[in-house]
Amino acid sequence: MHQKIRVKKRDTRYQGAIVRDHKVLLIKHQENDTGRSYWILPGGGIEPGETEEDCIRREMKEETNLEVEVATLLMKEPAKGIYRWRKTYHCTTLVGEPRPGFEPEADAASWYSIVAVKWFDLRDESGWDAELTGDSITYNQLMQVRKKLGYLP
Secondary structure, eight states: OOOOOOOOOEEEEEEEEEEETTEEEEEEEEETTTOOEEEEOSEEOOOTTOOHHHHHHHHHHHHHSOEEEEEEEEEEEEOOSSEEEEEEEEEEEEEOOOOOOOOOSHHHHTTEEEEEEEEEESSOGGGSOHHHHTOHHHHHHHHHHHHHTTSOO
C-alpha cells in the first residue's frame, strides 16, 4: 500500500532555466514509491535569510552540480501542487558539468530522487522525448521560456 505524504503548502518555487549553447538543462525526478518519472526545471524553496538569487544558485548546485550566474527573472506564474507561485530565472553556467544531484530536505528525499540530467535544444523541440512533450506542465513552461528568450515569436 502506498502512503500519501503530506507536504505543507509553500509560497514560491524558485527554478532555473540554465541555458548553454541554445539548450536548457532539465532534471528527471523519479518517485520512489511508484517509479513514475518526469522532467522538470531544477529548483525549490527559499531558505531563511536567502535572497532569491542565493536560492537559485544553491538549488542549481544541489540538483545539477553546476555553479550558475543568475541573469534575469523570466516569469512569475501561479503554480499547482505544493507551491502557490513559480518564479523562473534565466541562468548561465559558470563552473561544473551537469550530473544528477540530490534533495537534502528529508521530506522530499523520501518521496523522489533525481535520476538524470539532460540538455534540451530550445531551437527545435523535435528531439525532445515523449515523456517531456507529454507533460503539460513542464512542456508549457519550456514554451514560455523559449518565447521569453526569443526562440519563439
